[in-house]
Amino acid sequence: MKSINLFALTFLLLPSACGNGDGTPEDTNPPSCQEDTRDEAFVAGLSKTGEASYLVALMDSNPAPPAKGDNIWSMELSDPDGNPLAGLDIDVSAYMPDHGHYSLAVPTITDDGAGAYTIDPVNLFMPGYWEITLHLLDPVDVDNPDDDIELDAVVFKFCVEG
């Protein structure tokens, strides 16, 4: 009986001896977002101007800042002259360059009028650095999505913790 008890005790002690997540040099956790210099701090109203001078503002995120899992984004779009842009389609692609994969979730885009749109969800299913590209599409023929014309595109860059 005594040898069995010692065997069990050895296994109980092993995890703490390996240093799991306490910042010791043998820690094998991936780098945290605090060490990532590619991402951007979230602020309500964070705006981007595409190469064609269209403006895309991230007015709010739920949750805020964007987090691992499903996020709901409230957007405002305006044309190069600053006029609100209603009636567009938005194609969203969320990509992890470090891993070479996309999020496969296809969000619902709601046109809330006067240039406001809701994207639900922006799915960031893994912790780490994400590049979320929004393609602004003009639906020339609403019955034929293949005819959409891309007006502009912008990229939002966020790192989400695990």
Ligand SMILES: [Cu+2]
């Ligand atoms: Cu990944």
